[in-house]
Amino acid sequence: xxxxxxIDGLPTDWHLVHLGSRAVGGAGMVMVxxxxxxxxxxxxxxxxxxxxxVHADAFTPIVRFLREQGAVAGVxxxxxxxxxxxxxxxxxxxxxxxEKGGWQPIxxxxxxxxxxxxxxxxxxxxxxDAICAQFVDAGKRAKGAGFQTIEIHMAHGYLLHEFLSPLTxxxxxxxxxxxxxxMRFPLSVARAxxxxxxxxxxxFARISATDWVEGGWDLSQSIVxxxxxxxxxxxxxxxxxxxxxxxxxxxxGPGYQTPFAMxxxxxxxxxxxxxxxxxxxxxxxxxxxxxxADVVIxxxxxxxxxxxxxxxxxxxxxDFTWPVQYLRAKNQ
Numbered sequence: 001x002x003x004x005x006x007i008d009g010l011p012t013d014w015h016l017v018h019l020g021s022r023a024v025g026g027a028g029m030v031m032v033x034x035x036x037x038x039x040x041x042x043x044x045x046x047x048x049x050x051x052x053x054v055h056a057d058a059f060t061p062i063v064r065f066l067r068e069q070g071a072v073a074g075v076x077x078x079x080x081x082x083x084x085x086x087x088x089x090x091x092x093x094x095x096x097x098x099e100k101g102g103w104q105p106i107x108x109x110x111x112x113x114x115x116x117x118x119x120x121x122x123x124x125x126x127x128x129d130a131i132c133a134q135f136v137d138a139g140k141r142a143k144g145a146g147f148q149t150i151e152i153h154m155a156h157g158y159l160l161h162e163f164l165s166p167l168t169x170x171x172x173x174x175x176x177x178x179x180x181x182x183m184r185f186p187l188s189v190a191r192a193x194x195x196x197x198x199x200x201x202x203x204f205a206r207i208s209a210t211d212w213v214e215g216g217w218d219l220s221q222s223i224v225x226x227x228x229x230x231x232x233x234x235x236x237x238x239x240x241x242x243x244x245x246x247x248x249x250x251x252x253g254p255g256y257q258t259p260f261a262m263x264x265x266x267x268x269x270x271x272x273x274x275x276x277x278x279x280x281x282x283x284x285x286x287x288x289x290x291x292x293a294d295v296v297i298x299x300x301x302x303x304x305x306x307x308x309x310x311x312x313x314x315x316x317x318x319d320f321t322w323p324v325q326y327l328r329a330k331n332q
Contacts, residue, residue: 041079074149081159156243
């Protein structure tokens, strides 16, 4: 299996596995994706959340099981912003009205994601204070549930990304306009979460390094943001892209987002992860071995093939700890 660099707060020779539904056995990291910090922050009514103690209590035995298998358990804290209140992806993912369990989203500016989506309510400063507190409370619950890593979701057109990009942030107050203002709320969330999370455990931030649209968020702005995140104490930048506006044309291809991770790693001096169309063991190993990124993040490939880590280990002739129930098959 691919050998990944060690990061402060995590064991050496650990493996980061970032799944869409987030479940894998064996040594590695398992990240629970897009876990809402409030009911309004869900993407769909069926999303997972961690805005109550009931949620934290439900996560506790899952986290305990993952850690018993030698995995590091992480959770991604998210608020969907204007992309909230949609149907399940396998039901088309379209916007939901109140008659179908939907709600009015909240956003930096009253700009719907598409003409078919509801008009979001513009967040007030009181709303922003409340949302920041929701991220903090979610972080505290995550720690209580036993998670060892949290990731703040600032990507894919969700709330914090909406504040960053001039395409979705048309505010004229201290949270809009120039870059410093557009970064203000995402940075305040990151700072508040980092302050309540143990310093010996890492905090990641997932960003969209570019909107893939002229005049939008781009790599140069991402580098400025990541320098500030590093100063706050964020440990790793999870480099994705896009998702903000439906008209973006994304030049997707194998490892197409790896150059963002490489540039941020070099310019900022912070650990980075790369994600997106990484499907082959040799491809993942090359990214790490040549220093393009510190970790490789897998999602859809592990949905297609949950045994990818074992097959990668065999292909790369690397031994790792198998689940005891599988030992009889290890050397076959």
